[in-house]
Amino acid sequence: MDNLATIFISMASYRDPELIPTLRDMLRHAVHPENLHIAVCWQDDEDLRVFEQAGLEPVDCRIVAGREVHRFNYRQARIDIISVHYYASQGACWARSLSETLFEEERYFLQIDSHCRFISCWDSEMIAMLHSLQSRSPLPILSSYPPPYCPGEDEEASKKTYVSRLIFREFNQQGIPMFGSAPFESPEPVRGSYLAGGFIFTTSRFVKDIPNDPHIFFAGEEIAMTVRAFSHGYDIFHPHKPLLWHFYQRKEHRKVWSDHDNSAKEQGAVEKAWWERDNVSKKRVRTLLGLEAQSAAVLAPYTLGNERTLRQFEYQAGIHLKNGTVLPEVMAPSLQAFFADPPADEADWIGRQYAWYKKSITLKQAEYFPSEAETSSLNLSVYNQQNTLLYKRMFTLQELETFISRSQDGGWVIPLEFKTASTVKPEVVRICPWSTTTGWGTVTEKRW
Missing domain, CATH: 2.60.40 (Immunoglobulin-like)
Incomplete structure (x- = not known):
């Protein structure tokens, strides 16, 4: 295996019927499936026969970080499965963190959700696009909300061809920035300020610099990863052409918050209701963003880096975290999300915000x-x-x-x-x- 072209792919899958179709599509459209190491935290019923029935070849079982890891081969790729009963799940970032324990020094890192489809030659396309950014940034990241698809008979026709960049949408009730998206057209990737948890592609150094915080349940994941990446010197770019598609909404699919409710806790099925983990999670995010009295140092090792400060991020994004305000341009029709230059006068910058x-x-x-x-x-x-x-x-x-x-x-x-x-x-x-x-x-x- 040529380590210079290998990709470590981290996937968190919660009772998702799209997982196996996603694996099949990913490997069918890869130029070099033999270079892919796919790590899946599979939160389901623990019946691994579903993978053999889908054509995956079982290889062995080993223990990593105290958990059983089941290895399968499929279309020359290596697929490692950490099987967890869905009642034992502790949230999205917890699952992503478990997947990251299987990292083996591959060259590139891809984080995706388990309900995606891929363009032809997606692996070489992502690598080439990332390399094209090396003159613009020492540590580029490709990230976006991919265009949507809908599985079924009309799946191909459902795949949208537009691309979008992440924008500020609102501060939630806890003062945590939440993101939206806006379509754009460009001959090359465009700089952005925000990272999407469902699609991250960069060098594998990211796994060590910005490991997923297993205590973040769901909401707040993206801003936490965003500011941590920024403070470690990474720059976010939104792809100018589709590289993959994402299945949004999924109204008929089971979610952790519907399974891990108060009733499940009362019956002893789960240790904590989802909202209890979510409360802890949001406090951690607020601490990271400087919105709590305690220092973010208590979050170690899931803290900010030393390359850039939180205030520098606010300048770049045009938002003030503690005040819960943004520059007019952020909410104007242009929906500006990236400001290349810091303000000449901070007092004026703060005074312009709403x-x-x-x-x-x-x-x-x-x-x-x-x-x-x-x-x-x-x-x-x-x-x-x-x-x-x-x-x-x-x-x-x-x-x-x-x-x-x-x-x-x-x-x-x-x-x-x-x-x-x-x-x-x-x-x-x-x-x-x-x-x-x-x-x-x-x-x-x-x-x-």
Whole structure:
């Protein structure tokens, strides 16, 4: 095996019927399947016969880091499976961390989810694209939200051809930045600030520099990996052409939060409900981002590096973590997510920022527009904890009609988005209908 071309592929799979189709597609479209070492943390029912039935050839079983590892060969590739019952799972990054224990000094590192499809020659394409960035960065990373596909009879037709870059979407209730995506066109990969957990390709040094923190459950994974990579000197680039596809939503597939609920804990099936692990996880992310009183040093070895600071990351991304604010350009139509140059004046940089809030609320039409009433509009007002008005908007009946199709139960899913110069967070939304014949109706409230 030519170590200069080998790829260590880390996959976390939770009760995913797409795992084996993903492995088949990956190896069918690889130029050099013999150079692939695939490590899967398989969180399922532990019946390994499913892999033999799919045509994988069992080779041996060994112990790594205290766990059994089952080796299979398939289409010249090596596939190592760590089998864990799904009730024993501790979250996405825990599973990714287990997969990383199987790393054997391969040249490149690929982290993906277990529901993907691949372009022809994807392995050589990824390597070539990464090499093309060496003149622009000493430590480049290829990462993005891949375009979608949907398995089934129309799978090929479902594969979208656009590419996208990661953008800031919002701060969640814990003050953790959450990401979205925006399509782009470019003749070459474009610089970005954010990393996507479902697709990372870089040199294998990344496995040692930025190992997955097994205590991060799910939400916050991407910003944590992003700032750690940045502080270790890595630069993120979004591919300018599709390299793989990703199956999003997966509404019919089992998820860890549906299995690891309060009922499963009460029955003794799981040690902790998913939300208990999620609370610990989010506090760790907040600590890493400097949002908690304790030092991030307590997170060792899953800490920031020494090459660049957290403030330098904020300059590059145009966000202020502690204030929960962003530059206007970040939320403008351009959705700017990368600022090449630091600000000349920090005070001015902070002064230009706003707190942005974005949320959709669901309302039942019958509660506000009873058939006998002549309601003509709906007033929505947002207040903070001190009952200060932050945002107000009147929706006409015509505007509300455009939101009906977005709700499965025939109600409205109404998007709210606004900015304030204050960082005081919204607490409540007050809704009141207006009738041209009877005036104001009853005021109801919803938590923000």
